Amino acid sequence: MRFGAVLLVQALFCAVSWVAAQDQNDVQYSDAIVPEGTAIAKLTLANFAKFIKENELVLGEFTVPWCLHSKILLPELVKAAERLDADKGIKVFQVDCSVDGPLCDQIGIAHYPSLKTFKNHKMMKDNEYTGRRTANDIYDFMVNHVASPVKRVQDVAQLHEMYLAPDKMENPAVVYYGAEPQFDEIFGKAANELLNSFSFVSCAQCASENEDLRDKVVLYMPPVDERELELNNHTVRPETSVFELTDLASVDLEELRSWLMYSRLPYFDNANIDNYRLYMESKLPLAYFFYVSPQEYMDYKEFFGELGRKYRGKMNFLGLNALVFHSHVRFLNMKEQFPLFAIHDLPVNQKYGLPQLTDDEYKSLTDLIQLDRGEITQLVDDFLAGTAVPLVKSQPIPETQENANVTRVVGMNHDEMVHDATMDVVVRYFADWDAQSRKLEPAFNEVAAMFAMDPEANVKVRFVDVDAAENDILSFPVTSFPTIAVYPAGSQGPPLVHQGVVAKNSLMLFIRDAGAHHIDGFELMKKYNLTEDIDSDSAVDDVVANKDAEVREENAHDEL
Structure with a gap:
């Protein structure tokens, strides 16, 4: 999604310190573009489609020369590419978006660097690598794609030892306690798409040790260090780290995917570079609370946490520091009058908010605005009921037209x-x-x-x-x-x-x-x-269209 959401993501990325550069003791490059003579292929619009069609599994970096984060990543990416090519025959490529902007736009590049995976000549749905930017981690991530994305274990002891032990859980673990063929296929498809974000495990025999788990999918969240919770007390987390999805006979791929994407989120959290992307990926309407001071955040934290719990799966709730993200308000069609509450219906890009003061009224205030909790709850209820009126932004109708055509x-x-x-x-x-x-x-x-x-x-x-x-x-x-x-x-x-x-x-x-x-x-x-100049704009269409074709095919099978 573009619009303000993408701009906020970019702002968050730009705000991240690049102290990591101090840890690099490898070859340093003059800019973020890979030189000749490495294992990384340099692709353009002209050769992109051919490259993807010739390789079963590839990793692509989309960047621009001046990106500091990309420059920091490049030495590690070169090392990963050399190992992947030598050990597994897995190719890595790079696209310079300052040269091939249309290609990057078609792929959906929202920030730099973006690391995208392509498997079986298609762009994977959950295609972005978001792990640690080291050669070993990138290598392991791509090698994992070669094996089956669903790990199968024989009993509960093996499940806990290999995947649920606190020191083994880097990602949330999705465990299927069953062996129903139709759902097993859906589970495998979800694993292929979301391998980057979750560990998928199947234990058909585990239910014999606990009948309550039979034919259920359980999401186990990684434990959070108590010291981190003490330092980072702005998060309202679910009371338990275990979630259950039942009645698998009626579950399709989209429902499973959606459930996973929102179930990993807190009920209410403070926006940062790591969690904002996760909220966007859930594709649920996102309610923003813009606060002015840390104390103001804490005053409303439990209130928004309760709303997040009540409307789980229908809407997400997120806090933003108005001193940092004040400009994002204009993308919500609202004035910079804080504190502020607004809702962004991401799928259709419509915005909703509480009534605001006129400019003169706001200037004459002697005290901070106080948000009414009842009005917030009412707006949320009205929005979910479909009766809320969106905030419509429009420029004045032009009195004259600059271009006659x-x-x-x-x-x-x-x-x-x-x-x-x-x-x-x-x-x-x-x-x-x-x-x-x-x-x-x-x-x-x-x-x-x-x-x-x-x-x-x-x-x-x-x-x-x-x-x-x-x-x-x-x-x-x-x-x-x-x-x-x-x-x-x-x-x-x-x-x-x-x-x-x-x-x-x-x-x-x-x-x-x-x-x-x-x-x-x-x-x-x-x-x-008139002179006919032929544009080479179709080279990438077949490859990128594979993603749309896959969606259409799944729709035809009633799986999406």
Whole structure:
């Protein structure tokens, strides 16, 4: 997900100290880009698809030359790549996102460095390596992918000795006490996807020693050191480290995945670089409490902990230090008036919050704002009931248009402008701060100008720009930039969305195929003797589309 969530992740990453560089006594590189002569392959848009298709299992680093964290990682990554290639034939590659931005955007790179795994020629769903950045840990992580992701044990003693002993649990352990073939398949798929985050263990015989565990999945959380709890008392954790998922006959892969992703989280916690990513990965609505002082956090900690317990699996609750993350408030469509409570419905990018003061009222305050616990609870209840009213952000409707060929549209007039009885409407949803949006703009404007010069195309196709970072589109929540969509003439429903890397030629193909009028941009180029420059934007489509194809295939089997 892009938007403010990604920006906050990036801010948190940037805030992490790079003291780790002092521990490096290996070769130092001038920047984060790997030089020639190592075991790391350097990939571009031109050779990416071929490389993935030729290798069963690969690890890829996506970075930019100036990233300090990537520079620190590079010596360890080179050592890991040499061992992986020599011992297991596992390849490691690097992509420079400053050169191949469209490829990195298509993969979904939100920060640098990003280490992504590809298995069986597909990008894995839980594909990012987030472990320790050492050669040995990276090596072990990739080697583990070669073996079966589900570890099988024979009895309870072996289970506890090998996987549940306190000194053996680095990740949460997911244990299946059963052997039902249909669920065993689902369990294996979940293990393949989430191997980076959990240890998956199957013990079909263990239930004979404890009938209460038969046909159950239990999540065992790693123990937390008592000293850490004393120092880090901002977390409201579940009372037990064991969770049970029962009635496996009705559980599908998505339910199992979702249960695991939120069950590992505290009921309420303070945002930091490690836990924020976990909250985002749960894909549940996220409720934010912005506090001003540590004491204020502690005053509300138990209250939000109780809400987190009550609404487990429906919504997560997280505290943010307003002095550090004050700018994130603007992505929630709220003013910087603290303390503050807001809800971000991540899947559809809609925001909700308590009423705020006018600017003059806020300036005249002599005491800090006091949040009403009853109002917070009511907003949460209304949101979950579907009756809460979202906070809609919109720029003013432009009085004049800067580009005669592309109409600038805002949140207030979006729906009336994109639904047209007679014209196909092509929309570029962008963000000013997004590099790929800026890179696409000239090609989008060029295509729009070409259509505008033709009398027939000019009255059948309209081109529209929407700054989706500054305007909320409730009818079509945008979750990545840039997004290209076509609303066919006469359609009142959701648009058709361009898939894959967007370039001039793929844009014209999309307009031709998705529009009701099927206006062919290539025919216009021939008609007006325009130069045809072919964009190599399809090289990565097959590989990245494998992830979407996998999802479609699983949907067809009613597993997602």
